[in-house]
Amino acid sequence: MEDQExxxxxxxxxxxxxxxxxxxxxxxxxxxxxxxxxxxxxxxEHVSRDKERRLTQPPxxxxxxxxxxxxxxxxxxxxxxxxxxxTMRRIARELGVGAMSLYWHVASKDELQMLMLxxxxxxxxxxxxxxxxxxxxxxxxxxxGMLRHPWAIxxxxxxxxxxxxxxxxxxxxxxALEGLSLDxxxxxxxxxxxxxxxxxxxxxxIQEIRWHKDAELTLAAMPPEEVEKLRRxxxxxxxxxxxxxxxxxxxxxxxxxxSPETRDERFEFGLDVLLDGxxxxxxx
Amino acid sequence: MEDQExxxxxxxxxxxxxxxxxxxxxxxxxxxxxxxxxxxxxxxEHVSRDKERRLTQPPxxxxxxxxxxxxxxxxxxxxxxxxxxxTMRRIARELGVGAMSLYWHVASKDELQMLMLxxxxxxxxxxxxxxxxxxxxxxxxxxxGMLRHPWAIxxxxxxxxxxxxxxxxxxxxxxALEGLSLDxxxxxxxxxxxxxxxxxxxxxxIQEIRWHKDAELTLAAMPPEEVEKLRRxxxxxxxxxxxxxxxxxxxxxxxxxxSPETRDERFEFGLDVLLDGxxxxxxx
DNA sequence: ACTGCTATCGTACGGCGTACGGCAATAGTA
DNA sequence: TACTATTGCCGTACGCCGTACGATAGCAGT
Numbered sequence: 001m002e003d004q005e006x007x008x009x010x011x012x013x014x015x016x017x018x019x020x021x022x023x024x025x026x027x028x029x030x031x032x033x034x035x036x037x038x039x040x041x042x043x044x045e046h047v048s049r050d051k052e053r054r055l056t057q058p059p060x061x062x063x064x065x066x067x068x069x070x071x072x073x074x075x076x077x078x079x080x081x082x083x084x085x086x087t088m089r090r091i092a093r094e095l096g097v098g099a100m101s102l103y104w105h106v107a108s109k110d111e112l113q114m115l116m117l118x119x120x121x122x123x124x125x126x127x128x129x130x131x132x133x134x135x136x137x138x139x140x141x142x143x144x145g146m147l148r149h150p151w152a153i154x155x156x157x158x159x160x161x162x163x164x165x166x167x168x169x170x171x172x173x174x175x176a177l178e179g180l181s182l183d184x185x186x187x188x189x190x191x192x193x194x195x196x197x198x199x200x201x202x203x204x205x206i207q208e209i210r211w212h213k214d215a216e217l218t219l220a221a222m223p224p225e226e227v228e229k230l231r232r233x234x235x236x237x238x239x240x241x242x243x244x245x246x247x248x249x250x251x252x253x254x255x256x257x258x259s260p261e262t263r264d265e266r267f268e269f270g271l272d273v274l275l276d277g278x279x280x281x282x283x284x
Numbered sequence: 285m286e287d288q289e290x291x292x293x294x295x296x297x298x299x300x301x302x303x304x305x306x307x308x309x310x311x312x313x314x315x316x317x318x319x320x321x322x323x324x325x326x327x328x329e330h331v332s333r334d335k336e337r338r339l340t341q342p343p344x345x346x347x348x349x350x351x352x353x354x355x356x357x358x359x360x361x362x363x364x365x366x367x368x369x370x371t372m373r374r375i376a377r378e379l380g381v382g383a384m385s386l387y388w389h390v391a392s393k394d395e396l397q398m399l400m401l402x403x404x405x406x407x408x409x410x411x412x413x414x415x416x417x418x419x420x421x422x423x424x425x426x427x428x429g430m431l432r433h434p435w436a437i438x439x440x441x442x443x444x445x446x447x448x449x450x451x452x453x454x455x456x457x458x459x460a461l462e463g464l465s466l467d468x469x470x471x472x473x474x475x476x477x478x479x480x481x482x483x484x485x486x487x488x489x490i491q492e493i494r495w496h497k498d499a500e501l502t503l504a505a506m507p508p509e510e511v512e513k514l515r516r517x518x519x520x521x522x523x524x525x526x527x528x529x530x531x532x533x534x535x536x537x538x539x540x541x542x543s544p545e546t547r548d549e550r551f552e553f554g555l556d557v558l559l560d561g562x563x564x565x566x567x568x
Numbered sequence: 569a570c571t572g573c574t575a576t577c578g579t580a581c582g583g584c585g586t587a588c589g590g591c592a593a594t595a596g597t598a
Numbered sequence: 599t600a601c602t603a604t605t606g607c608c609g610t611a612c613g614c615c616g617t618a619c620g621a622t623a624g625c626a627g628t
């Protein structure tokens with residue numbers, strides 16, 4: 001076990017004193033309250049649209065429940081409130097039916113998640129014939145699709161790797177690669193490499209976004225002098241040239257590699273580098 | 285909403301008949317049983333090692349519970365049985381203490397997950413000075429670390445993006461990039477691109493592994509003629525040149541892009557392409 | 569009038585995270 | 599030595615979760 005030592009080293013922090021503990025708990029509670037407030041605000045935005053939909057369509061009970069209804073409702077809940085809010089009971093309430101009624105149409109929550117995931121796969125782009133442009137368009141669309149439904153990444157991990165829409169997109173991706181006239185195996189691998197980069201980028205970005213939002217709320221719940229102290233501490237920690245000689249340069253030159261403003265730019269940067277690599281190796 | 289039509293199209297499947305439904309349920313139950321059997325077998329493998337550890341160390345109650353004990357136990361459970369098995373009650377049982385005792389040492393399950401994640405970050409490799417070799421070594425170690433603890437990906441999404449070990453590794457990654465003598469921002473972005481590729485690869489691979497295992501168990505629980513029918517159906521579906529003209533080539537040429545045997549090779553392929561891109565753009 | 573199928577739902581079970589308050593052991597102080 | 603405060607641990611309870619099971623009510627075919 002070579003990481004044994006590192007583990008212990010990472011956990012040397014001792015238990016806090018009782019009052020520090022109580023204070024921390026209070027802060028957490030406050031942060032949670034902030035989060036819930038934000039959630040409610042977010043829901044309020046969605047509510048009008050939902051109500052409209054409810055009014056312009058015939059009442060559900062008249063025309064009967066369908067799989068599509070359930071999936072739509074689940075997606076709406078996930079979009080508005082995130083994965084944790086997606087429960088069978090909640091979806092049923094949203095549709096005005098009993099919780100167990102859903103199980104007539106879907107076998108389990110897992111199956112529902114699969115259906116949700118496949119339902120939000122964006123359509124592949126039109127192909128121009130320029131492999132590089134097409135591949136880039138592919139990557140952008142896939143990324144945008146995932147960022148529009150950030151909850152999807154939570155299900156991506158547990159579900160099966162392909163649904164029908166996913167299959168069609170993969171096929172289109174292979175089509176885009178025809179311009180390079182590779183053998184089919186190499187083409188599949190190149191396509192997979194692009195998809196891999198996109199998946200990683202989306203993963204990182206969603207993680208960033210969530211953490212950013214969370215940190216904001218937590219900070220909002222703290223007294224300003226605490227915030228200032230924390231910021232200073234954080235900066236000093238990173239700026240310690242003995243511990244992190246290279247990270248220090250980032251701080252002193254005021255470069256924030258995780259800045260939200262450069263998110264798109266960073267994605268394009270990596271994508272470009274990757275396409276360069278493909279071109280260098282395969283373009284005739 | 286441009287994906288509205290696709291969603292409906294993807295969900296046109298009608299409700300199943302009663303007996304098909306019952307049969308499907310039975311199959312699911314059988315598959316679950318298989319899964320549980322496999323889980324128990326897996327646990328049995330781990331149990332001896334754990335017992336040994338339990339015996340060679342002083343009993344916990346004598347020396348008192350620590351954060352590190354809790355994190356270790358949680359990691360052990362996660363390694364043996366996956367994320368779902370990691371519950372506060374279970375960890376406590378594993379340690380021979382009450383469930384609520386854990387909360388003296390960790391603030392919440394979320395904090396525990398963060399600690400687990402940081403604890404299994406592998407150490408960065410020694411640097412050779414050859415940027416390309418160093419970057420590749422980095423990527424390989426990061427990947428291996430995650431594959432050794434496949435549950436980590438589940439927590440990666442929800443947790444904050446950095447812990448102490450992660451910070452140190454990032455610093456080392458920047459160090460490896462010094463050979464290219466880039467400005468710090470570009471270096472950070474290049475490093476991030478590598479990390480992104482690795483994250484995506486790990487995500488895909490773990491997804492693949494899980495699905496593979498799951499499919500195996502499901503198939504094992506089905507009568508052989510059912511299996512054969514399913515396989516034939518699946519192949520015909522993919523082989524339909526009208527629907528998936530390019531996927532068909534994969535089937536006819538007997539290329540399986542998701543084959544477990546080529547997992548390492550595929551990772552190296554993409555990594556190589558990416559490094560080519562970096563070299564093409566930045567190597568002097 | 570009777571039968572059987574479709575769709576819906578109420579109840580209940582076991583498990584989850586964790587708030588809260590109590591308790592024993594220990595340490596600090598007079 | 600006696601008293602007190604702190605630390606570490608834990609039993610109970612609450613409100614969630616997914617979902618098994620069986621009971622309907624409406625409807626179609628005979």
